[in-house]
Amino acid sequence: MATSEDLKFNIRMADQYIEVPNNYIYLMGHASENPKLPESLAQSKHKIVFIGPLGSAMRSGNGVTQTELDKQGHVIVSESVYEEACVKELMMATICSSSSEVPGSSIFIMRLARDARHLEVQVLADQYGNAISLFGRD
Structure with a gap:
């Protein structure tokens, strides 16, 4: 094609x-x-x-x-270890750093959804920090 x-x-x-x-x-x-x-x-x-x-x-x-x-026994990560690896205090700094590289660009954030084949969530946000999930793309 x-x-x-x-x-x-x-x-x-x-x-x-x-x-x-x-x-x-x-x-x-x-x-x-x-x-x-x-x-x-x-x-x-x-x-x-x-x-x-x-x-x-x-x-x-x-x-x-x-x-x-x-x-099946390959690389098992417990929930507590996974949570500990999520460095929440650095999240805002990372977002600010990414945003400053290309002003106005979107930020792509992922969260683990076990056994999901495909997941999309539409988020609507404004300049004041308000954000809501629209739950689906349609």
């Missing part, structure tokens, strides 16, 4: 391409989370080349897979 911008720079030697509308990025969520996609394409009789990580690489970076490995 290629956008017109891609065609200008990257797709000069391709035998064939399929131009898609500009709003194609939503398709990447499946590819970034599912190692079966590159593995299935590799076994396809149509010889489709997946331009991205191998399925094995996806598995090694998958948080759910890692949680399962943890349960």
Whole structure:
């Protein structure tokens, strides 16, 4: 799949391409989370080349897979050790430091959600420090 911008720079030697509308990025969520996609394409009789990580690489970076490995005896971290590792007093300093590098940029904060495949929370905030969760993206 290629956008017109891609065609200008990257797709000069391709035998064939399929131009898609500009709003194609939503398709990447499946590819970034599912190692079966590159593995299935590799076994396809149509010889489709997946331009991205191998399925094995996806598995090694998958948080759910890692949680399962943890349960099997690999690197188990207790809740108290995890909480102790969260240095709350440095959080504001880190946010201020990140904000000063690129003024107006967003801050991405993560919290562990065990056994979650995908989680998105929309937050609305103002210049006075007020913030609320909108609970979902729709």
